[in-house]
Amino acid sequence: MLKITHNTISEYLSNRTFSSIEKIQKENNNKKYLLLLSFLLLLFIVVQFLPWTQNIQAKGEIVSRFPDQGPQTVQTIIGGRIEKWYVKEGDQIKKGDTLVFLSEVKSEYFDPNLIQRTQEQLNAKDLSIGAYENKVSAIENQARALEQALIIKKNQTQNKLVQAKNKIEIENAELQNINKNNQIAQNQYQRIRSLxxxxxxxxxxxxxxxxxxxxxxxxxxxxxNKLNNAQNEYYNLELELSAIERDYSEKIAKANSDKQSALSQSLEGRAESAKLRSSVSNYSQRQKMYYVTAPQDGYVSSLISTGIGQTLKEGEEIARIVPDKNNIVAQFKLSPQDIPLVSKEGKVRMRFDGWPSLVISGWPETSTGVFEGHVIAIDQFLTSDGYYRVLVQPNDKYKPWPIELRMGTGTQGFFLLKTVPVWYEIWRQLNGFPADYYREDSPETKKK
Incomplete structure (x- = not known):
């Protein structure tokens, strides 16, 4: 029927009045339903063959990779009493800024001139060491002089011994000559007597x-008698030589003993001097520790010990500092059945708490508000709660992570695995099979 006018009679006649018109309209509606169902079926079939990225989902949090970039507490190195605070909670601080001033509580450090007085003791001890060293030098000179005198005395006595020995030989020769003369005189006397x-x-x-x-x-x-006197003189000189050696040996031994005693006193003085130097250094360092300073840049998260006049023990916590700069990573905990599917440098998509996102886990490219990273470390041992820790670092080739992220922020991670058809993924999940583990380039796959 040609529509040659915009006028209609539907306002005046009802379709139900004529059964033929109603049948024609029902046939047209059935055709539309069939077309719609065919389109939906075709779309469903097409979707079944679309690629789907298998993934493992896990909850995690933002942590710092380096130990010096995490929140840390500041402890007192020495015990003391709080006298003055220089910061308050939330203050931005630099490394070396003074946090609090402590006063001394130990009686042995109360003297305000403790370092000066200890330095005076040290100077006196150094002078004492110098005196002992001079004494050692004098005793060494004395010992050398005694050794030289001993040599001279021995040489003199040995020369006298040589002279005495020569005299004995001369006197002995003279005695033999006189004996011969005596024999001759005796023979002459006996002959004259006989005559x-x-x-x-x-x-x-x-x-x-x-x-x-x-x-x-x-x-x-x-x-x-002369010969006997000469022999006695020789024997006396031998005794004198022994006495000289014994006398000088005793003197030299006494000098060496005095030297060793002086050396011992000098070494004791050096030991005491070293202790005093250490004490001076310790006292100086202790006075510097009255001012507790910030170990690094950051801000004061909280003050633990706040009371003025409060007494603190050694190593007691006084404040908590959060560093400004940190190298953050995401930490996830995976179950033992999922950990074989994860490898280093594997891609991970994440959504962070507080950042709006629309995630389609199987089609990561279509997700919005998500950020990418890659696995940098996998624990080799179970934690106490029965999970493996996995660390994920930002991917520089993808969009950077928000600079507003703070440690402890919650995150949900999607560890991307093999890409498979949608129908295969549905079949796998319905049957409770694990995701594909073996890769095409893996040795296990080649063996298969």
């Missing part, structure tokens, strides 16, 4: 030979 008895010699001649014989006997006795 006198026969009347051939006079009495005066006999008396002359007897006198000469007596003179030679006297000379023999005198020379024997």
């Amino acid at each position: 006198y008895q026969k009347g051939l010699k006079t009495l005066s001649e006999l008396q002359e030979k007897e006198l000469k014989y007596q003179e030679t006997l006297a000379k023999v006795s005198i020379q024997q």
